[in-house]
Amino acid sequence: MPPTRRRAETLRRLHEAALAVFAAEGFGRASVEQVCERAGFTRGAFYSNFASLDELFLAMWAERSRALLEDLRAALAAADTADVRTARDLVELVDAAVGVDDAWYRVTAEFTAHALRTPGLREVVAQREDAIAGTLTPVLVSFLRRVGRAVADPRALALALVAVHDGTTVQCLVEPDDPAARRRRLDLFEAVVLAYTTPGGDA
Amino acid sequence: MPPTRRRAETLRRLHEAALAVFAAEGFGRASVEQVCERAGFTRGAFYSNFASLDELFLAMWAERSRALLEDLRAALAAADTADVRTARDLVELVDAAVGVDDAWYRVTAEFTAHALRTPGLREVVAQREDAIAGTLTPVLVSFLRRVGRAVADPRALALALVAVHDGTTVQCLVEPDDPAARRRRLDLFEAVVLAYTTPGGDA
DNA sequence: TGTACCCGATACATTGGTGTATCGAGAGTG
DNA sequence: CACTCTCGATACACCAATGTATCGGGTACA
Numbered sequence A, B: 001m002p003p004t005r006r007r008a009e010t011l012r013r014l015h016e017a018a019l020a021v022f023a024a025e026g027f028g029r030a031s032v033e034q035v036c037e038r039a040g041f042t043r044g045a046f047y048s049n050f051a052s053l054d055e056l057f058l059a060m061w062a063e064r065s066r067a068l069l070e071d072l073r074a075a076l077a078a079a080d081t082a083d084v085r086t087a088r089d090l091v092e093l094v095d096a097a098v099g100v101d102d103a104w105y106r107v108t109a110e111f112t113a114h115a116l117r118t119p120g121l122r123e124v125v126a127q128r129e130d131a132i133a134g135t136l137t138p139v140l141v142s143f144l145r146r147v148g149r150a151v152a153d154p155r156a157l158a159l160a161l162v163a164v165h166d167g168t169t170v171q172c173l174v175e176p177d178d179p180a181a182r183r184r185r186l187d188l189f190e191a192v193v194l195a196y197t198t199p200g201g202d203a
Numbered sequence C: 001t002g003t004a005c006c007c008g009a010t011a012c013a014t015t016g017g018t019g020t021a022t023c024g025a026g027a028g029t030g
Numbered sequence D: 001c002a003c004t005c006t007c008g009a010t011a012c013a014c015c016a017a018t019g020t021a022t023c024g025g026g027t028a029c030a
Helices: A005-025 A032-039 A043-047 A053-078 A087-098 A102-116 A119-146 A154-174 A179-196 B005-025 B032-039 B043-047 B053-078 B087-098 B102-116 B119-146 B154-174 B179-196
Strands: A149-151 A197-199 B149-151 B197-199
Touching: A005 A032, A005 A043, A005 A053, A005 A102, A032 A043, A032 A053, A053 A087, A053 A102, A053 A119, A087 A119, A087 A179, A102 A119, A102 A154, A102 B102, A102 B154, A119 A149, A119 A154, A119 B154, A149 A179, A154 A179, A154 B102, A154 B119, A154 B154, A154 B179, A179 A197, A179 B154, A179 B179, B005 B032, B005 B043, B005 B053, B005 B102, B032 B043, B032 B053, B053 B087, B053 B102, B053 B119, B087 B119, B087 B179, B102 B119, B102 B154, B119 B149, B119 B154, B149 B179, B154 B179, B179 B197
Parallel strands: none
Antiparallel strands: A149 A197, B149 B197
16 A cells, blocks of 8 residues: 555655754654654554654665665766766765764764664664665776776675775764874775775676 | 872773773763763763863873874883784784774764864864874884885874775775785775885884 | 861652553544 | 545653752861
8 A cells, every 4th residue: 555645754854854863863862753853743544654763764774775876876977987987086976965964873873783783673674784785886886997906706895885984974073073084094995995806807 | 189099090990981882882872971970970970070071082082092093112022023924913013013993983983073173173183193104103103114115204204094994994894704805905005005116124 | 096077878858750551532544 | 626644733640860058067177
């Protein structure tokens, strides 16, 4: 059964409100009450759509990561091949598309920590991360080939890049006014790409 | 004024209880009440020692990172030079000393997210992280020299390693039964060390 | 051993959140 | 246009936590 028009709109507003509240209060401290107030609903609306904040978060996360990967794919597809010749160019392009999103980082970091302590959730998170890496891999391989690099173990590279992304994002956010942090992030990305690939491709 | 004996013991018990409660409930959801109950005190005890949970956490964190760096230094000092000949050896040694601590990771990740959203705290966290990298740097350089590697930019390396540590820790914890995650972590550490150093040293 | 004062206990007034059971407006449907 | 049933609002009963003001036992120190 497809959600009715009314319901779809309700979900949209709840997602939006939840993101704002999670970002402002922290996932752990956000209450159903706050989310509903922000969305302009009573708690009744919430409970007839979700059983818990966890459930709402997972729905948001699925949506958001889908959109993010789509953006990334689009950014890469739109890039002029002539402008992307080296691994560094590619790294900069991807970084620009993915960015360093303060609010989103905080929310996912907190939720991940929460999931690690909640057995059922841990597996769900593991699955999602796996799916993300899985989607990322082929895109990555094909674009690396364009800049003349062959990847021995694409999965390892994808996971390494995700790890570097997470780790450096914190550093960038902790020192938001320091452009050096941003540069170090790009350097590290580049170093990892070079370490996990060998010359050889279309370039 | 040095803390009296009674007070020192109270602090010890509060630290211990706080770590347990933060780990079990999440930093965001932990209450003063819970911490005190676990420690066997009333809230009166808490408020006459700290103004907030933030304050308590910062005290714990300072203590814990001091101890961690001390352990690391000791582990490196104790290692038989004959057994540590390559960058990989060094990486494995450090990894064994630092480890992947579930509870501690969750607690710090949540606190960091919290600090990012709390202006005053963000700077405190930045300072602490800086101090950690600062302490790490000389140790790192001296041991890399032992295994025959020279470091061009020690600070960049230290920060890169911290980022990789953070990023891969999550991955290891999300898939706790997968030894591959652990191996990928070591591989990434090694790749980064090699990328940020050049041959040349005592070896 | 006396005494000053530290520090943890107690009590109080408040606040804000929880989940469920029930109702009825109005969207969806033929 | 009328019928149906979804879904958000309302109301209920309940609990957990907050921070402060005050008290007094016991530690520390001469």
